[in-house]
Amino acid sequence: MDEFNPLYKRWRKGLKRVALVYPNRYVGGISNLGLQYIYHRINLMDGFVCERFYSDVFDGLKSVETSTPLSSFDIALFSIQYEEDVFKAYEILKKSGFSGLKIAGGPCIMENPRPYEKIFDFLYVGELESSSFFDRLQFNDLKDCEGIYSPGKRVKSVRSKLDEHLEMQIIGNSAYGRALLLEIGRGCVRNCRFCIVRRIYFPCRWRDAELLLEVAEKNRKFVDKVALIAPSPSDHPEFREIVFGLADMGFSVSPSSIRADKIDEEIIGVLKASGLRTLTIAPEAGSERLREALNKGIGYEDIIRTSGLAGEYGIEKIKLYFMVGLPGERKEDLDEIVNLAKEVRNSVRRVEISVNPLVPKPHTPFQWLSFGGKLEFRKEDIRELKEKIKYLWKNLRGFEFKAGSVEEFAVQTVISRGKQDVFPLIESGRANSFRNIFRLGLDRYLGSVEEHWSCVDHGYDAKRLRMELERALRIAGIDF
Ligand code: SF4
CATH class of the missing domain: 3.40.50.2300 (Response regulator)
Known part of the structure; x- marks a missing residue:
């Protein structure tokens, strides 16, 4: 190895x-x-x-x-x-x-x-x-x-202080290439309503820039690239100091992701000089209305401005992440994904679209939604999800297009919301699990179920989740 x-x-x-x-x-x-x-x-x-x-x-x-x-x-x-x-x-x-x-x-x-x-x-x-x-x-x-x-x-749930960082680590061919991994923070300051990170890693904690730069300095002789890891690294209050400090030491720097509203010319210039060739943006939804329902906090202007900067600085490719099966989703929302993708392609040569069904995760305001983004699950919702993905694929010919399997995301939903009774599904093996979901009667977990995952205390106020869900449904235009 x-x-x-x-x-x-x-x-x-x-x-x-x-x-x-x-x-x-x-x-x-x-x-x-x-x-x-x-x-x-x-x-x-x-x-x-x-x-x-x-x-x-x-x-x-x-x-x-x-x-x-x-x-x-x-x-x-x-x-x-x-x-x-x-x-x-x-x-x-x-x-x-x-x-x-x-x-x-x-x-x-x-x-x-x-x-x-x-x-x-x-x-x-x-x-x-x-x-x-x-x-x-x-x-x-x-x-x-x-x-x-x-x-x-x-x-x-047990939380750790982040006052230290692993000083020596195994350097292998990771998702970031041969890089030193620096975990700059844990948790997230944002509150995207579909995302579990904020709840299960609460509160958001950041490591000091000084500590991180010291660890990098100790590893300078072993590696010339650093990956900055956190759910949303560019929200680190000292993000610029970290990026510029590492670049000054001669490292190339690769953040695990960057928010479109946090990029400016200086940052993109350093990242490009560090060898960045692909920029990932996660609008999650095509329309402003659904992005607002998700509380994503990234607007159309941010996405277009960032794509423009990427083009100017010679970034080759932008990856755009979207979800389907969102609450209140209509055909116009899918069309807005197509339009947004086309606009982004005006700035850079290659655009990759990634589309996955929403998994309504425990501990999030969407925990009461069904797989498919409704208040109740119907078997037809599976077909509907597949059709939405097919519609996007057809209308985005000429783009690099990746979509998650609806079956696999249904299995994820069942396991994330299930109890001991999902064991026969696990025991049955993966290949035909989707068929088994229905055979074993586990499709109830694709709908709204009692929050038995409250056996884990993550320290958040559960009432707030309900209020957040209601806010999202109102914005999305759903009666409840
Ligand atoms: S989706 Fe990203 S920015 Fe939003 S809460 Fe989750 S980690 Fe934070």
Whole structure:
């Protein structure tokens, strides 16, 4: 494996083996600083050694470091980043014959641990850096540890201070290329009504520019690119200092995303000089009315101005992200996606359109909406979603066009909103899960269900969510 790993620890007799399993591709796993932190922390613990597993390396059955089979490990820590990862996690557990302690964490467990109860021994809800989790793990005493979910009880999600940053990390071929990953913040100051980030990583926390630049300086001899990671990096109050400071050190800089309302000539100039070739903008909806219903906070003028700047500075491509199945969505809203895409193409040579169905996520104001964006789910809504995507595809011929599978997003919705009863769906494997949703009667989770995910306390005021939903519906023009 082509990577630089200063955190590697060799196994010797008497050490407990911990498998850190990312049930998805290496490129995503190595881009995840949370996983790097766990790996580092366990390898610093006396009596323990940690090795990594990815779904595309030995099919997730042997470790990357020493090709040791998962079945030889004592503890397996799974990170569930996307709902569909649970299919691979379950397959790995079954195929490997692993019989040790099974623990899972990650954003999907923070969102709703209930669908995972039958697969893992412990489910951890929260962030790990400031938690007692590792001390408890060392003494095999996780039962009453903070953040550990017990069925039938409410669990408070654990938050960490961000006063430190991993100083050394594994440099591999990540989603950002061979780059040092700097997590500049966690959570988000915005309040997009469809997005779970604000609720489950609340409050928004930023790392100091000074700390980040120090970490970068220590790594200067290993790597010449830095990826700035946060849900919305350009909202960092010291974003300019960070970007310009890194550029002055000679790094090329790549933020995980940039908001269209935060870009100016200076920033785009530095990013272009750093090798930026593609700019990603997420308008989410084509019309101002729906963007307002989503509370996206990006206007038509921002998108056009940013595209113009991108064109001026020789950025080759713009990626535009949209969703369908939004509340109150009409044919005119889809036409406005087409018009917006065409206008953006007046500025840059290549425009890629990405369209995905909305997943009405737990803990968001849209948690009471159905898959399809209505107040109630009907089977025809699936066909309607497919037709909307087809309509866009037909009207955007000549554009690079990517669309998520409606079936896969339906499965995501069911798992994110389900309870233990989704286990047979997970057990059935992924390929025909959509058919199984209906066979198993799980289509009820595509509609509005009781908020049983309130078993996780993320510290927000639930009444506000209802008010936010009502505001969105009023703007979208829906009677309720
Ligand atoms: S969509 Fe982006 S900007 Fe909006 S709340 Fe989520 S992370 Fe923040």
